[in-house]
Amino acid sequence: MSVDSLKPNRSRTRRGAVVKDVISRWTFMVPAIVLLVAVLAYPLLYTLQISFSDFDLATFAPSSWAGTGNYEDALGDENFLNSLVVTGIYLVLALPLQIVLGFGIAFLLNAEWRGRGVVRALFLIPMVVAPVVSGGIWKIMLDPLWGVITWFLGLFGVQPIDWFGDAGMAMISIVIIDTWRSVPFVVLIAAAAMLALPKDVFEAASVDGANWWQTLKSISLPMLAPIIAATFIVRWLGAVKMFDVVVATTNGGPGQATNVVNLYIYRQAFQLLEFSTSSAMAIIVLVITMVLTFVFLWGSKKLEDRL
């Protein structure tokens, strides 16, 4: 047998192996793709379809094409726009507070002191409490008539505070409760990141005579910046879904002061059965969330590239 006659066979064999390899790879990927399409893509596309349709309650399915009508209704809905503003206020207050507190506490927990292991373990408890439960517990604790916090402040002559009755205080209360729940998560990530920082850099700084503040400002924070940015994004994605705590405490009140966008959309959809408009609202929120997330991811990448 000549070498020439062997060439096509080898090539065919190699091509067969490649095809086989591709098929086997896709075979492994198919279950994940099917799952993703079923669980993520289908609901998303169905929501999109409803948002451009009239929804027929008699068949419980989208019927005729409505064009951009539902989007116009959503954007013309003063209460929806207000709920976006309320959500924005909540995020602006809660996220920086949670990131600063989380990294600050992690910094303290990483220092050597007796009992820090116990404190670190206790710190994780709020994270595993269901949001509705934590909302309920805090509502009881902050009650102006029966609450333990009211009683405690009363010992110092402080009059009962209407935590959930005043628009400003209600938002602050929601932020406090969410911070109580979410800071442990930030602490967990921050503590792990701090432990992973290279020790030799700190030793070199120490040899060069850098004080605590200089070390923090010039070494710790720049090295932690990508982690802070990533944590911010993860918290942002969690916080933008705020719902349970509000339902358990203020139910969106007083007035519309804590009527966050998810609660508003939920009510429109499942209580008022305005599925088309609420789908349009959900898509609008989705787009806003995606745009902001990509902005944050871009910022995060810039921070990483700078290092």
Add this chain to the structure above:
Amino acid sequence: MSHRNTQRSHRKAVIAIASISAFAVTLTACSGGGGSDAPADGGGLGTADKHVKITMMSNDAFAETWQEQLVPEFNKAYPYIDVTIDSTPYDSLLAKGLLNGTSPSPDYDLITLDDPWTPQLAEAGVLLDLKSDAAQWTEDDYDWDDFNSAPLASSEWDDGQYGVPLRSNLLVMLYNKDLYAKAGLPEPTPELTWDQYMEQAPELVQDTDGDGAVDSWAVGLTWVRGVLSPPFWQTVLNSNGGALFDEDMKPTFDTDEGVAALQTQVDLLEYAPPGASTYNYNEPLDAFRQGKIATLFTWGSAYKSAAVDEAVTTLTPDQVGIQTMPAGSEGASAHRGIWSGSVFKNSDNPEAAWALLQWMSSKEGELWSSANLGSFPARKSTLASEPAEPWLAPVYTAIQSGFDVAADGEMWRPRSPDSNAIQEILANETSAAVQGDRTAEEALDRAASEIKELLEK
């Protein structure tokens, strides 16, 4: 290093996109292909060999009690009907009901409907008209005329009867006799007017233990934004002859009477405990049970836990009075709140489902429920009979007079397929007035205009 960072960023981007996509899942619903009608033979009532299975979608507040206590009692009369009662949160009931009613393979045969929901489901064509579609399976001695008109009207729509009352309720006035005595005020009577009540309210804010600090207040009711809040304002409005809508469903509440009624709800906050602006249903009830408020405007079904159940209240039936709410220019006031039971048109076993509802709403069923579950009857004959427990006697009197008053003044939530949406607008705007964001007049003007816009769509 840079390549690894890029990979990391890409991974994060994928995670982020996946998270955002999951966000949209909250609004997902499954499509249905339209419901099928009930079988002509009704599916029968079962035999010893072949039981009939029916499932009810019920509000979580009482589903478990019904399953554990009421179903075994029903099975004494109908041993071959297996009943499952599924607990469903209040907020999901209506949407799930529509979904089930339009499904070609429904999971549920029955549903419990809150007072304002019948028009929406009846309009969607998913409920059985019990007086016509189910007439063939109705017991000969089932007495429709014995029902008080107000509770039965809750499940009527467009000349059809789509349900029967299973748990009747009314907004009433509970009062603490001791706190009235301490304030030196006479106990309220059904003739007490809103004006007189408002005059007495400041005196009911008291320091009962003499330590110099106020420890008891005049009033508790639902002030927080939500569907339970507008009925109070509406009741005051109705008692003065006002109505939410005219016959053509045009808003008629943005009037001087409407503003005065809403102002009453706003003004009462001054005589309520600290934090009362966030009161929903449980908070004022708790305050009343602890002897902290003299009067409570709430649903009558709260009476047992406010005055009888020693495990949760400090008060006894001797200390707690119950009556219709104060009177306006047109007489006393109340507000209807009925849980009705309905059969889905696409049920495979409508005969058995209707048998359950007939038993629950029969005089026998009402007496049993009243004595064992503390729920209120809707039948005139049941309310006129001697109750099983002595504490129920004044409650029956208050409920019967409340039904009469509610029927006369049409004191119930809007009868419209858009009832929920209307109620939501009223909740938003009346709450804005309660919080001082708007005057009562501004709030009602806005509400009227938003509702007009909604109904014109």
